[in-house]
Amino acid sequence: MKRKVAWGKVYLGLVFVILYAPILYLMIFSFSSGKTMERYHGFSFQHYADLFADSRMITIVINTVLVAVLASLIATIVGTLGALAIKESRGAWRNSLLSLNNVLMVSPDVIIGASFLIFFTVLGIRLGFISVLLSHIAFSIPIVVLMVLPKINELSPTLVDAAYDLGATRWQALSRVILPAISPGIIAGYFMALTYSLDDFAVTFFVTGNGFSTLSVEIYSRARQGVNLEINALSTLMFLVSLALVIGYYFVSKHAGRRQRVVAVKEGDAQ
Amino acid sequence: MRQKALFIVPYALWIVLFVIAPLALIFYQSFFDLNSHFTLANYQDYLTSATYLKMTLNSVWYAALITVVTLVISYPTAYVLTQLENRQFWLLIVILPTWINLLLKTYAFIGLFSRTGSVNQFLQFMGLGSHQLLFTDASFMFVAAYIEIPFMVLPIFNALIEINPSLLNASKDLGATSWQTFRRIVLPLSMPGVKAGIQAVFIPSLSLFMITRLIGGNRVITLGTAIEEHFLTTQNWGMGSTIGVVLILAMFIVMFITGDSREKGGRH
Numbered sequence: 001m002k003r004k005v006a007w008g009k010v011y012l013g014l015v016f017v018i019l020y021a022p023i024l025y026l027m028i029f030s031f032s033s034g035k036t037m038e039r040y041h042g043f044s045f046q047h048y049a050d051l052f053a054d055s056r057m058i059t060i061v062i063n064t065v066l067v068a069v070l071a072s073l074i075a076t077i078v079g080t081l082g083a084l085a086i087k088e089s090r091g092a093w094r095n096s097l098l099s100l101n102n103v104l105m106v107s108p109d110v111i112i113g114a115s116f117l118i119f120f121t122v123l124g125i126r127l128g129f130i131s132v133l134l135s136h137i138a139f140s141i142p143i144v145v146l147m148v149l150p151k152i153n154e155l156s157p158t159l160v161d162a163a164y165d166l167g168a169t170r171w172q173a174l175s176r177v178i179l180p181a182i183s184p185g186i187i188a189g190y191f192m193a194l195t196y197s198l199d200d201f202a203v204t205f206f207v208t209g210n211g212f213s214t215l216s217v218e219i220y221s222r223a224r225q226g227v228n229l230e231i232n233a234l235s236t237l238m239f240l241v242s243l244a245l246v247i248g249y250y251f252v253s254k255h256a257g258r259r260q261r262v263v264a265v266k267e268g269d270a271q
Numbered sequence: 272m273r274q275k276a277l278f279i280v281p282y283a284l285w286i287v288l289f290v291i292a293p294l295a296l297i298f299y300q301s302f303f304d305l306n307s308h309f310t311l312a313n314y315q316d317y318l319t320s321a322t323y324l325k326m327t328l329n330s331v332w333y334a335a336l337i338t339v340v341t342l343v344i345s346y347p348t349a350y351v352l353t354q355l356e357n358r359q360f361w362l363l364i365v366i367l368p369t370w371i372n373l374l375l376k377t378y379a380f381i382g383l384f385s386r387t388g389s390v391n392q393f394l395q396f397m398g399l400g401s402h403q404l405l406f407t408d409a410s411f412m413f414v415a416a417y418i419e420i421p422f423m424v425l426p427i428f429n430a431l432i433e434i435n436p437s438l439l440n441a442s443k444d445l446g447a448t449s450w451q452t453f454r455r456i457v458l459p460l461s462m463p464g465v466k467a468g469i470q471a472v473f474i475p476s477l478s479l480f481m482i483t484r485l486i487g488g489n490r491v492i493t494l495g496t497a498i499e500e501h502f503l504t505t506q507n508w509g510m511g512s513t514i515g516v517v518l519i520l521a522m523f524i525v526m527f528i529t530g531d532s533r534e535k536g537g538r539h
Contacts, residue, residue, distance in 0.1 A: 008351035012361070015348050018417065019368050022379035025389065029382065037382030037389070082282030103290050108478035108522065110495040111515050114502050115293030118300050118512070138289035141282075199372055201481060202495075206502065219374040223485055227382055235375040242370040246363075 023239060030232035037227050047233040054230065057218070063129070064198065064214040071136035072193035078137070079144025079193075080186055084178075086145065087152045101142045112139060113206030120207060127209025135207050136197045143196060144189035151185030152178075184252075191249045195242075294519075301512035313513040323497075327517065330493040333412065334476035340416040341472050342465065345423035349464075350457075352424070353431045362428055369421045377485050380414050381405065384486070406488025414486045415476060422475075423468040430464025431457070466529040474522050494518045 025037070030048070034041030051057060086097050104112060116138070120131045155178065163173040179186070201216035208217055215238075222228055304310045317323045348365065352358050368376065383390050384404040391401040404410050434457060442452040478495030489496070494514055501511030 008347075008354060011347055012351045012355075015344065015420075016364065019365065019420065022376060022383060022417070023368065023371060025383060026375065026379045038385070038387050038392075078281045078285055081278050082285070085279035085282055088278075097286075100286050100290050103294070106474070106522065106526070108474055108495065108518060110478045110480060110498045111297065111518060112293070114498055114511060114515055115297040116289075117502060118296045118508065119289075119293045122296060134289075138285065141285055141289075195370060199370075201374055202478075205481075205499075216372060216374045219372070219378060220481060220485075223374065223378045223381060227385070231375070231378060235372070235378070238372055238375065242372075243367075246367065246370055 023235075026232050027236045027239065029229060030236045032229065035229060037229070037232070047229040050230050051233045051237075057230070057234070060213050060215055060218050063212065064216075067129070067133050067136055067214060068194050068197035071133055071197045072140055072190050075137045075140035075193045076144050076186060076190045079141045079189055080148050080179075080182075082141065083145045083148035083152055083185075086149060101145050103142075104139050105142045105146070109200075109202030110206075113203040116203065117206045127207055128212040131207045131209065132204055132212060132214065135203050136200065139200070139203060140193035140196050143192045144186075147189035147192055148182055148185040151182040155181050187252050188249070191245065191252070195245065297512045297515050297519075300508055301516050303509045305507055305509065310509075313509050316510070317513050317517065323514075326492050326497060327494065329491065330477055330495075330497075331521070333408075333491055333493065334473050337412055337415045337419065337476045338469055338473045340412060341419045341423045342468065344416065345420050345468065346427055346465070348420070349424045349427035349431055352428055358428075358432070362425070365424050366421050373418065374481070376418060377414060377482055380410070380417075380486055384410050405486065406490060408487070408491060411482060411487035411491055414482055415479060418482070419472045419476065422471045426467035426471065427461060427464040430461040430467075434460045463530075470525060470529045473525050477521060478518060494521070 029037045029040065031043050031045070032040045033044035033046055082101070086094060086101070089097055112135075116131075116135050117127075120127060120134075125131055125134075159181070160173055160177055163177045168176065199216070200214075201220065204214050205217055205220070208214065213221075215234075219231055219234075222231055301313055302309055302311065304312055352361050352365070355361055382388055385391070386401065386403065386405070388404075390404060395401050438456055438460075439452060442456050443449075447455065477493060478498075479493050480495040480499045483489060483491050483493055483496045494517065497514050498511050498518065501507045501514065
């Protein structure tokens with residue numbers, strides 16, 4: 001029995017090595033003074049200096065972050081309202097709303113990209129910042145709904161009824177009772193939307209046009225020209241940002257979990 | 272009551288504009304040729320052209336291979352993970368790479384697999400000689416599987432930890448060997464997770480187009496690559512949309528076969 005577990009651990013270790021080796025490999029070579037990912041040429045921050053001096057890359061980083069922050073903010077608002085609307089709907093209507101919500105979750109990225117490209121062309125929207133922003137909002141909304149909806153379903157109706165009994169208006173019930181109670185879901189939705197947006201390549205590639213670029217699209221076009229250690233430097237920084245996001249998400253959801261329990265206790269008191 | 276109506280307005284607008292309209296448009300566009308004439312020629316071309324049919328079969332074949340490779344690697348991984356003490360933490364370690372930009376992970380392999388790259392240096396060190404690794408089918412499948420592993424591990428892991436331990440104890444009490452317990456109890460009960468994983472891996476594998484370019488060197492043309500080329504290179508949106516409709520159909524078939532599994536475990 002012990003032997004089996006040990007073999008299992010060896011296997012798992014191997015999988016971890018495969019999963020992380022390419023990422024570590026990128027990061028190690030970002031500190032090499034050479035020009036290729038073949039031989040390590042001694043420690044240097046040269047590629048980081050190049051990266052920060054590359055004004056095109058800096059602009060693209062700012063664009064990417066701007067799109068991600070704006071798109072996930074708007075998607076979080078629309079998605080939360082959508083989840084509230086789904087909660088209030090009934091029967092067949094509710095099922096069709098849920099199915100429509102999931103269409104963009106299961107559709108392959110190329111289909112989303114191609115169909116949005118036709119859509120923007122038909123509407124005469126110029127490809128660029130606006131089309132990318134609208135696309136990112138569009139594909140982030142269903143994720144927010146899926147993160148918020150379970151929290152709304154968990155919310156006890158007696159809590160909302162109590163608010164009304166105590167004379168709360170609809171707006172007060174929403175802002176003082178419902179939204180605080182479902183805030184863990186909303187925050188989780190925002191984080192997920194943010195990472196979807198930062199990560200997206202395929203959809204953006206279709207709707208980006210010529211003048212505007214995001215990081216993924218830029219990395220793609222540079223990678224097609226071959227290895228460039230500036231990308232390695234960028235990937236190290238992006239890995240650190242992803243790690244910070246994961247840790248932030250972990251603590252936010254942990255903290256939110258505690259608040260959720262407080263709500264649960266209060267609910268018990270009411271009964 | 273009026274406020275209730277206001278709630279749904281932005282969300283309903285999103286459904287109409289960004290879910291229904293684009294899908295309707297891609298379907299509509301598939302009936303137009305290069306000169307914007309209404310025609311069924313795209314479908315006729317697709318169904319009679321050996322090139323298109325072969326490409327579709329090839330794409331399905333490679334997606335199936337990628338799914339099998341991913342499953343073979345992921346199932347034992349998920350199984351071992353469930354046996355560990357801090358399994359949620361180790362699961363997080365498996366999931367963490369999905370938070371890293373897809374393009375960067377692919378880019379890493381360009382360096383690793385290059386003619387004089389680290390993998391070849393290692394092969395030479397082992398006395399196996401250097402090989403052309405980049406732009407081969409094997410490297411394409413390896414990188415695709417590498418990217419999909421977490422999306423397969425997650426649903427299988429979730430299915431495995433849901434199995435009631437008393438069932439396993441009962442099986443042992445009744446004299447089953449651990450292999451019998453695995454084959455008769457664990458494997459059947461984890462099938463919903465396997466199906467969800469297949470769904471989460473197979474459909475994206477059909478539509479990959481970035482990895483086929485950067486790693487596969489365009490040797491494998493997937494449905495996704497074909498759509499991308501028709502839309503962005505040859506500007507034949509009608510044919511591109513027709514292939515898109517085929518891809519959507521393929522997606523429905525896969526979802527039908529793998530049953531109504533839980534929501535997709537990952538993102539792409």
